[in-house]
């Protein structure tokens with residue numbers, strides 16, 4: 250979309266986005282109405298909360314702790330299960346004009362493929378494989394830190410689905426590049442980096458961990474430099490688009506990720522600690538920056554921080 254003479258549109262794995270700003274998975278509910286509000290707020294695409302095969306009630310309270318530089322959460326991937334979700338998805342597809350990315354998680358390559366198949370048929374514009382949740386057993390980072398497993402999951406999903414497959418990775422691995430390459434070898438159409446980082450907080454008067462699950466995932470500004478580093482490293486190693494996520498609070502953060510090599514960025518915690526106006530503010534900031542710095546298209550900025 251050309252706005253005030255600059256073009257913010259990008260293409261990610263075949264999806265045309267009016268701007269590079271995407272709602273990150275899990276931050277707002279999964280009701281069609283909420284996602285429509287995100288569209289109206291200015292996002293270029295939305296990602297749903299992670300959906301699993303069976304319903305999950307999540308952990309007991311407390312599931313979230315607000316820290317000085319971010320949020321610590323251990324929700325436990327609460328979701329209504331894929332069968333119920335498919336009903337909601339029909340409504341989402343009717344209401345939304347921007348691409349709908351559906352996040353899924355399973356424990357085995359077959360389970361990921363099963364979910365990807367039915368969600369692709371139901372009309373998702375892309376599937377995001379959550380291979381990186383740091384606080385739920387037998388899924389997420391537990392399967393996403395083994396390159397062979399990542400390759401198998403993506404390969405099976407590609408056979409089962411005709412939609413673009415985005416693979417969401419964790420920074421909690423010795424080499425995100427190795428995992429990213431395994432995902433691309435398996436057929437990934439894009440990489441999303443990064444999910445939250447396993448962390449904890451202790452109540453000094455109760456003298457106990459605050460989260461009911463003890464451990465959770467850290468998000469927000471605290472993890473931004475780690476996420477920027479991951480995007481930068483991946484950009485030098487893979488030839489698929491990268492979606493950067495982790496601690497984006499303002500337009501300057503978004504520019505930093507794009508210069509590191511992100512084609513688009515996801516915004517999560519900023520919405521929880523601020524509100525949906527963040528999309529409009531980031532978009533306006535990007536436009537101002539491009540006019541002042543003499544860029545016509547946001548695509549000209551992707552990866553240009555790389556020096557030989």
Ligand SMILES: Cc1cc2nc3c(=O)[nH]c(=O)nc-3n(C[C@H](O)[C@H](O)[C@H](O)COP(=O)(O)O)c2cc1C
Nearest residue numbers: 273274275299322379443444468469495496517518
């Ligand atoms: C409350 C909460 C719930 C989340 N739920 C999910 C989820 O269901 N699936 C997923 O892939 N990531 C989930 N995430 C991770 C975010 O999508 C994102 O990768 C991470 O928070 C870093 O970005 P941010 O700093 O902009 O929030 C969740 C994050 C938070 C804070």
